[in-house]
Amino acid sequence: METQPKATVPTLYEWAGGMENFEAWTDLFYQRVHQDSILEPVFRGMAPEHAKHVAHFIAEVFRGPARYSSEEGSHYTMIHKHLGKYLTENQRKRWIDLILDTADTVGLPDDPEFRSALVGYLEWGSRLAVINSNADSVGEAIDAPMPTWGWGETGGPYVP
Numbered sequence: 094m095e096t097q098p099k100a101t102v103p104t105l106y107e108w109a110g111g112m113e114n115f116e117a118w119t120d121l122f123y124q125r126v127h128q129d130s131i132l133e134p135v136f137r138g139m140a141p142e143h144a145k146h147v148a149h150f151i152a153e154v155f156r157g158p159a160r161y162s163s164e165e166g167s168h169y170t171m172i173h174k175h176l177g178k179y180l181t182e183n184q185r186k187r188w189i190d191l192i193l194d195t196a197d198t199v200g201l202p203d204d205p206e207f208r209s210a211l212v213g214y215l216e217w218g219s220r221l222a223v224i225n226s227n228a229d230s231v232g233e234a235i236d237a238p239m240p241t242w243g244w245g246e247t248g249g250p251y252v253p
């Protein structure tokens with residue numbers, strides 16, 4: 094009897110269509126941020142490479158190439174960039190609304206499974222960003238690994 098090869102499950106990075114799509118998404122998102130009354134003051138002084146760095150960071154978390162951590166930063170430096178920004182829940186909510194709206198505009202996959210994983214990650218990451226922005230030091234080791242995200246869930250209760 095012939096056996097069928099096991100189908101491999103694509104990563105979120107592959108499902109989203111690769112790096113080009115992550116970059117198109119964050120490029121447009123940060124253009125919109127600069128026209129948004131709530132977010133513009135938060136990102137007024139942002140580095141020109143910020144949009145690309147966020148694309149590379151999320152792509153790596155979604156099991157794409159390790160571009161952010163090999164060339165641009167680390168999990169530690171990402172957290173460090175949020176320290177002392179004192180982000181509010183209102184700013185976080187607007188960030189989420191706008192980044193998800195931009196996902197629609199650039200045509201990221203809109204199937205229920207992908208969007209559930211995407212929203213789950215953005216909710217998780219943005220809430221941590223707010224928590225870190227109100228801290229004065231990074232509560233992670235300098236060599237802490239990058240997080241990874243798949244089709245499943247967070248893996249357990251929040252540990253403060």
Ligand code: HEM
Pocket residue numbers: 135136138139140142143146147150151165166170171174175178180184185188214215216217218219222223
């Ligand atoms: C999943 C959620 C998030 C991810 C993955 C993320 C990712 C990042 C990364 C990778 C950087 C560093 C960029 C670099 O190395 O140049 C950064 C910086 C920053 N993030 Fe976030 N972030 C998230 C949520 C947020 C939210 C919700 C806000 C505000 C509402 C925010 C505000 C900022 C600011 C102000 C900086 C510093 C920008 C600069 O000075 O260049 N982030 N973020």
